Amino acid sequence: MSGFDAGRIFAAQALPSSEASRAPDAPAQTEAALFDFVQKFRTGNDFIYRDRLRANLLAKQYLLDVQLEHVQLWSNNLAQALRETPGDVLPLFEAAVKRAARYILYPVSTEGQRPEAPDCQVTLRSRANLTGMRDLHADSISHLVRVPGIVIGATTLASKAIHLNIMCRDCRSTKNLPITSGFGGFTLPRYCDAQKLDMGGAKCSTDPFVILHDKCKFVDTQTIKLQEAPDMVPVGELPRHMLLSADRALCGRVVPGSRIIATGIYSTFSSVKGIKTSGGGAVALRTPYLKVVGLEIDAEGAGGRGMARMFSAEEEEEFARMARTKDLYEKFSASIAPSIFGNQDIKKAITCLLFGGSKKVLPDGMRLRGDINVLMLGDPGTAKSQLLKFVEKVSPIAVYTSGKGSSAAGLTASVQRDAQSREFYLEGGAMVLADGGVVCIDEFDKMRDEDRVAIHEAMEQQTISIAKAGITTILNSRTSVLAAANPVFGRYDDMKSPGENIDFQTTILSRFDMIFIVKDEHNEARDRTIAKHVMNIHMNRTTDQANSAQGEIDIDRMKRYVAYCKARCAPRLSPEASEKLSSHFVGLRKQVAQVERDNDERSSIPITVRQLEAIIRMSESLAKVTLSPTVREEHVDEAIRLFRFSTMDAVQAGSVEGMTRGELQEEVQKLEREIRRRLPIGWSTSYAKLRHEFVEAQGFTHHALERCLFILEKRDVLRFSNQRKAVTRTGV
Secondary structure: OOOOOOOOOOOOOOOOOOOOOOOOOOHHHHHHHHHHHHHHOOEOOEOHHHHHHHHHHHOOOOEEEEEHHHHHHHOHHHHHHHHHOHHHHHHHHHHHHHHHHHHHHOOOOOOOOOOOOOOOEEEEEOOOOOOOHHHOOHHHOOOEEEEEEEEEEEOOOEEEEEEEEEEEOOOOOEEEEEOOOOOOOOOOOOOOOOOOOOOOOOOOOOOOEEEOHHHOEEEEEEEEEEEOOHHHOOOOOOOOEEEEEEEHHHOOOOOOOOEEEEEEEEEEEOOHHHHHHOOOOOOOOOEEEEEEEEEEEEOOOOOOOHHHHOOOHHHHHHHHHHHHOOOHHHHHHHOOOOOOOOOHHHHHHHHHHHHOOOOEEOOOOOEEOOOOOEEEEEOOOOOHHHHHHHHHHHOOOEEEEEOOOOOHHHHOEEEEEOOOOOOEEEEEOHHHHOOOOEEEEEOHHHOOHHHHHHHHHHHHOOEEEEEEOOEEEEEEOOOEEEEEEOOOOOOOOOOOOHHHHOOOOHHHHOOOOEEEEEOOOOOHHHHHHHHHHHHHHHOOOOOHHHHOOOOOOOHHHHHHHHHHHHHHOOOEEOHHHHHHHHHHHHHHHHHHHHHHHHHOOOOOOOOOHHHHHHHHHHHHHHHHHOOOOEEOHHHHHHHHHHHHHHHHHHHHOOOEOOEOHHHHHHHHHHHHHHHHHHOOOOOEEEHHHHHHHHHHHOOOOHHHHHHHHHHHHHOOOEEEEOOOOEEEEOOO
């Protein structure tokens, strides 16, 4: 443990070392070198740090942010010392900055009468390689490391003494003790060392010291709990956590859910818990933590892992070339889950979901979301979960969860109690961790209703508000939701209305921009193609069809391209496009009203203003695919086509052969009366005869007859025999 962390005065060697390449030897020399760096380092004609310090002092911010690469340019040895022994060098750095601050604040006074300048904090930032939490080992202790992660909990601010003023009870002598920040504990000295000659040298008693709190110096401190990002966790393992200790200006900068890169000193402290469990004997067992000396906050969350935001010039050129490729949208959607056959429109919808529309903040502070939510409702075995898994791989930030295994607290946020301070704090759930990305929820229909309600707000307002255990707060969850669900009866029943098939409330359905009904159609030609496709994949064949199992664009490029488009492009509607959209929306509402009149019931899938916004968002995301700054008419046309194929198709599902469901129902009832009259109990006839009588002679539709016989068979009124050729009436 470095001297900076131990609660004692430390000394460094003063004699010159044999190696000339070492850092400056005495602390005084190091401090002088750092003082020179602050005063004289410049790029071009700007003295960066001197000017930055002056600006901060005038704003009463006693803080200086230093780029480690600049120190490297100034002196290799200093930078080396900062990396290897930051605990020893940083206090000297702060002393040097304090001295520079005195020269800035009181330039005219002579050396002797210069008043004391306030303490200044030095924070570091660097472009050094990131170290994953799993790569931090014993050899990193007391070195400078950069660790990325997601904040899952931040305690309230507490005050910690940095200078303790203690007084001896017996002889009233006072003493000032410096204490370092961090988690290290501190023990008071046991014996008073003041010589009491006048009292005949009588010794003071053991443990005589009391703390004078009003004379101590305090700073703010905060404990942050950092978890590694979900995509860095190996499959099947739990994500690791780490405690961070931040003080002074670094406090209160982060909330749960923010992605950060923390630069700090990897230190250790002996936790009280550890001592109890190991029988009090393990003195040398220590718990690691990170003493933060710099925080980089990834403000948007979009674009991913801190460094992923920095695109190299070659990458930017490559993406610009990609954006100009012909039919990029077609190619991109074809590269989504290429091993899954068909479902082109769903893949196009997922392309829209990955890119997302443009979010807008109106002058009155109202926010309009830019994220697109998609629901896939369909028969089992239509590769819904595989699509979800693929999206989790492609999206820069993604969380995959299954409906049955996630509760409301797991999706939104839970309230935890801090072990040390016994205070409550928040830990973010899946929707908070996926801020700026996609949440894939499988088995959406198996969720309990009260859990499903928890994501209503996250899907439309893009926030999660919490009032639990005296904590009332709002967390950000700017995520897209991609959900997959099965219909009520396990399979989609064409004979029933969409409302009877879909067990969701209108409230949640209106929040989905696109609803796809994925049916497992029985069609011989299609079945053959699918079977062939699946066989090729399983046999690793290199035929043309199996080649299509590798998309044209590989996953990593897709991931980077999505991150790039999200970071750099926010298209807006052109006047022609907006005109087209508004007139189209009115037409859609008319159509739904017509369907509702025909079926004599409210549509379970509503078409509201939200759906108009959905088409706008889809148009924007289609423009974003090609990095186009404005939404043109062809983008709107494609968005409208997708919307018609998905949600409008779901609204109208159930109308067969040009008849509405209401008409079909009437016809089936008529037919039922006729059949009961035609067949007394116990009589039988052939199916062909019935069809001839009713369909060909009386003009009923074949579909209605099938439906009617199906219902009567279910009610045990009729029984089929001889391979459905003969019909016998068995019941009333």
